[in-house]
Amino acid sequence: VIVSKQSKMADFDTNPTSLYSIKGIVILDQDGNRVLAKYYDRNTFGTVKEQKAFEKNLFSKTSRNTSADIVLLDGVTCLYRSNVDLYFYVLGSTRENELFLDATLTCLYDAVSVVLRKNVEKKALIDAMDTIMLIVDEICDEGIIMETDAQAVVQRTALKNDEVSFSDQSIMPKPKILKRSAVVQPGINPVPVKKATPEKTGQKKVTGKENSSARNLTTKLEEDLENLAFEDESVTMARSAIENYFMQGKSASMNIAKARRGKRAENPDDNDDEDGDERVNKMIAEFTKCDLPGLRDYINNKDSSAFDKQMENLADTEFQKWKLYLASGFNILLHGVGSKREVLTEFEDELSSYTYMRVDARKDGINMKALLNAINENMKLNCPLKRSQTTISWARAIKRKMYGHQLILVIDNIEAPDWRNDQEALCELLENKDSIKLIATVDHVYSTFIWNSRQLSSLSFVHITLNTFEIPLQEMMTGDSRILGLDSGSSQSVHTLSSLDAFWKSLASNSQKLFKLFFQMYFDTKKPVKFWDLFNAAKDDFIASTDSALRTQLVEFKDHRVLKWTRGDDGNDQLSGIVELKLVTEFLESKNMPLDEKKDE
Template structure:
């Protein structure tokens, strides 16, 4: 039989072989001692390094640097655990004892006292600031630039205004320039004002009789409205088009602006990266002409009509949400019929000291030629509700009813300043 092939195999024991002894000389003995010391030192150093390497977990420096940079940017230099530990404990059932709840109430009181702001004083201070450069800018825009902007619109382009500062007064001036045309002014900062509200307003004001069908997408509704507007023209002036309520419906806006001869757009943006809400195809459809207008104007009206907790306008943290200044800012944003409806509602509300039924208010508004349909009245009342002027509830009979959220003294003083006082006979 042929011999079996050998197998390379690691042996567990080392074969002991006898090494013939050699005679040692004095030089060899000294050299052997030195070599033994060096070998022992090297073995100790190698064993310590191996132990350190076993205990040490390797981590790429680039990953740690990137993580720290991201953490500093998004968490303001604090880790997630630190930010979670600073959160206040929940009240009610989850509270451990009454001391924690009382501490939370003390903190809330302290924050409330700290965040009190003199709104009339703030408004008087900001309006009292006279900026000659801003006035010259408005004058130059009105004399030199508005005619160019109208030419851009006529040639099929849309206008996007961006820059530092409020651009509300620029739109006010431009609104006077477009008084000979059919236009619509939209303040996208207001809660509840979105692309659907815009399409509904176009449908009602242009008398298209094309409401949104059940289950129909907003983009298809916008496309059908655009087709029914054939032969007509409307200019949309949208302030702060990058607001959260408009970011997800840009496709419907592009469908509405597909025909550049029918619907034209003048929009303003505030955020530096606002154009990221559109993709390349949408930007091609919108055909924006980017115009930089740095007004450096403090956005007073935007602040007063917002929900700033620092200014005491947050309804969740402050009950008295309105002052004469905030009502004045809200009043300026209303149309003439909405201003009349404002007075009519509080006239009926303070007359009975009870919630006003929707259909009673509609009949009164119809008699005063304020609203011709219940849909138009609801649109105006939604704006009142969004600015916390009234509260919309449902009565025991299932009908809608409206309750005022502003005190009688404040309403009386405000309407008297507008030369639209409440009827004293009905208030008694």
């Protein structure tokens, strides 16, 4: 039987019962260039030239249309969605149900968003192109819709959630895990560490001299492993703190549990490993109990005479040079060992006669869009972000508006995670060297990897090495160090007087009284407050009449990162404050509701 090629091609237009619903899936960038495209209808899109022409017309029609997300072009129904610098398209025939196409488009976008960790931008998508192509193949096969559940698509692509990009990797090598293994020497049979199994009893026997050498070697290996075991655990915990700081908590994990499980698998009869696990867990539990206020006081009270001399020298000899660099059209990048926040604070005095803006890039919610919005509002440029406008195009518009003005940006930790993918917009903004200047600091030794050669050329950095050897306290507090008991969801450094004031204004009078009562009890006992103890105290003060009403109020506290809700060893709920004593005391005094000094003592 001979079947013609035309009869084997999918029927997209004439047969209403056909399963072939998708004519193509296309992803374009902000300039209309193809990032990824798969066409299934060979009749409509037979050649690359036809495909390119269609993509050009499609982009020109959809990039300016912000009032709809569906268009009809050349007899093809096109559903699209845009984000930052990417446009996602799903193409179908005119007879196709738009709901099916919309479900496919939503599945594609959500799956890509999960893979890129909600950073749906061109650079991130290209880095994960292999996985994106798998996602497209899982969703649609030769025009037939196979799956519209984004979670199922992500699972089928067998993603590893712990993968970290090269720019996020730590400069510290991960501690090596010692594994017990047999050593083979010429003339000596492999000798197992433990007793021989029944399967090995039939092996060839060695001489007495060989047995003696093997036993001595095995004993020496076991002694070395025992001596190095504790050292390996300590080094792991110490390095984990550094990894948490540099890697933002993405992959800083201790391998002790894996090493222990490996030893237990090799030695199922050895009960010493279980005792070792308990000992290590207790050690970690004690190690992670960090008194953050005490740590802050210790760092602030240390001798800073050497740093003060260094600051005087910088003010006398270097600050004028930095101003000259900025006036000459260069930008300044400070790098070196130690925190450089105090240096920038001192340099602000030199900029008092200029218009400047200080930005802490490590703070939550502070990113490139927040910076552009602040420039627009403070400089009164009347250039807000338009619908479907990308960050780069917004930066370009603000750059044009800045002609005739002058602004100096002072940015702490410009290599922060929320800024790494917006460096193109920053370069676009700084192209106007007469209007916008930049002085920034970096801490990571590989920070310059976030810029490519073209971006470095346009930024025109003067690299200045500045070793202050100051402990980066603020950077540590805004990180995700589990050693310090911090994470992105509950950090003791997230609140300030202004943020607490905004939270306070949203509370009812009873909730304000509960705020004071909780922190009074928490700071009195210096340990988590049991829920029922707080309920009894609140009931006595006529703050809450039922436990459900109290729980409702506490949930609001928890959502605003004022307290942490955990379950104690006895199974009862307990509450811990995550705002430090000094800040709470100062805040309540400003509200004429000071904490009881007698109880504090």
